[in-house]
Amino acid sequence: MKADELRKKYIEFFVSKNHAQISGASLIPENDPTVLFTTAGMHPLVPYLLGQEHPSGKRLVDYQKCIRTGDIDAVGDPHHLTFFEMLGNWSLGDYFKKEAIEYSYEFLTTVLNIDPKKLSVTVFMGDDEVPRDETSASVWKSLGIPEERIYYLPREDNWWGPAGETGPCGPDSEMFIDTGRPSCSAECRPGCSCGKYFEIWNDVFMGYTKHSDGTYSQMERQCVDTGMGIERTIAVLQGKDSVYQTEIFTPLLALIGKLSNKTYGDDEDVDKSMRIIADHARTSVFILGDQRGVSPSNVGQGYILRRLIRRAVRHAKKLNIEGKFLSSLALLVIDMYKDTYNELEQKRDFICEELEQEEEKFSTTLQKGEHEFDKLLVNLLKGNSRVLSGRIVFKLYDTFGFPIELTQELAKEHGFSVDLKGFEEAFIKHQELSRSTAGQFKGGLADHSDLTTALHTATHLLHQALRTVLGDHVGQKGSNITPERLRFDFTHHQPMSEEEIRKVEGIVNDVIERDLPVSFKTMSIEEAKEEGAIAFFESKYGELVKVYSVGDFSKEVCGGPHVEHTGSMGKFTIVKEQSSSAGVRRIKATLS
Helix, strand or coil: CCHHHHHHHHHHHHHHCCCEECCCCCCCCCCCCCCCCCCCCCHHHHHHHCCCCCCCCCEEEEEEEEECCCCHHHECECCCCCEEEEEEEEEECCCCHHHHHHHHHHHHHHHCCCCHHHEEEEEECCCCCCCCCHHHHHHHHHCCCCHHHEEEECHHHHEECCCCCCEEEEEEEEEEEECCCCCCCCCCCCCCCCCCEEEEEEEEEEEEEECCCCCEEEEEEEEEEEEEEHHHHHHHHCCCCCHHHCCCCHHHHHHHHHHHCCCCCCCHHHHHHHHHHHHHHHHHHHHHCCCCCCCCCCCHHHHHHHHHHHHHHHHHHHCCCCCCCHHHHHHHHHHHHCCCCHHHHHCHHHHHHHHHHHHHHHHHHHHHHHHHHHHHHHHHCCCCCCEECHHHHHHHHHHHCCCHHHHHHHHHHCCCEECHHHHHHHHHHHHHHHHHHHCCCCCCCCCCCHHHHHHHHHHHHHHHHHHHHHCCCCCEEEEEECCCCEEEEEECCCCCCHHHHHHHHHHHHHHHHCCCEEEEEEEEHHHHHHCCCECCCCCCCCCEEEEEEECCCEEEECCCCCCCEHHHCCCEEEEEEEEEECCEEEEEEEEC
16 A cells, blocks of 8 residues: 555545544644644644634544654664654544544554454553553453453553643553564563564543642543554555655655666665655755745754755765755655645745755855864864864864764874764764753643733734735744744845834734734635635635634634733733844744
């Protein structure tokens, strides 16, 4: 089974089980300061898992673009990816463990035709806080999974959440396919890294709330969140050892082989570079081509994009690929996915132009790195040591984007070696800092305090005020909200004047002082367009959305949360207006 067929069959199956198909969200999360990219299918649904009513009902299904950046440097092996697609279905206070497990089993065995004898499952073994999940185990037994293939595992294996110290959480049940490989030891079980068991699906049962004192209570509104990765699933269905052996990557690897005059599969070092180029090119296309796509930069999502592009370019040089090459790979990715994600086709020219510009810039960066190395060399030659410290090597890598392989080559030419252990220590320290920031998300439960709710509403007022003062070309490019401030990115070609800033500020405060009511209506995307609602219309034809109105001032498609009346928001102050990227401005503002 190929990716397109799996995606189609999954949606059709859950629609037949009375799930409403909804559109996947942007890769760039809206109003979430805790994570750079959408990391899972449940991420955009957090407000609804927390209790808000979804306009499409209590049973949902979709496919979602996802990016996870914690393991960028692991990409190159046969398994890791930065971009992937996640299939998911949800119950928002409707069905729970029994139905979720039964749906999973039916899809795996009747739609994907997986032999039930190859299935093993895991359930939560229980601890002092939460009892053993006998309910899930009982359902699996009723479906014919014998006790010896039902594994009770601890919290680190079969528990999700909460995202922070408190909040919704619960046990999960994971499904594995026995690949037929021999066990690595007598203790080998599902979840073992030896490769005998392949995880194909995960059902999360959010039925508990963790409190600040460490205790748990059962939630009144129990939810189900499931996830199945397309790339990994089709690899096992096709009997492949690697996602890179599937139709998702073989055309890209073939083109890279043509450009480099090398063949995938002949040499592991070459294969690793080819996998890196293929993965990073694909991910870069999806970031650039997203509805809220960003350009390469030195901050946030733009920094990750730049890092991916430059790593791909570096490995292209290792394969002796001459000239600009990424746009040719990008066109292939676009053609492969344009029917599923038509935004890629719409942004075809932009994607290629940005990739070519960044390739050119990186050539300059390499020159700067070599120049910086030469400056360091003057002082290094004065000393007795002929070893470049890990700190210096990491600085060249992190500050100047200079690949360690080039540093090693240059060092060797001048009689120096490189302190790789010191570099690795500096790198790991940097990686831990990055992961601690990314780890704040852990599934996506954002802050929904009164202050962040008011700031979220303020972004709607700001958006409309900007359009009133600057023109209808203004459109939201992204937002980020913390309890202290809001950050709002929007399309505009030049800096705002002081007069324009104060005028926008005045309009927002006038709306706040008028104490306008904030309300919403559920309607189809077509009706929202007819009513003039502002939105990134990501939704599909006929899909229901929430349209929030602030009195007679603004109307915008949004999932919430919002204040009920503007009079409770406080005084709005713009503290900074600056450039975010080419053609995009950024405002930071507060409420007091």
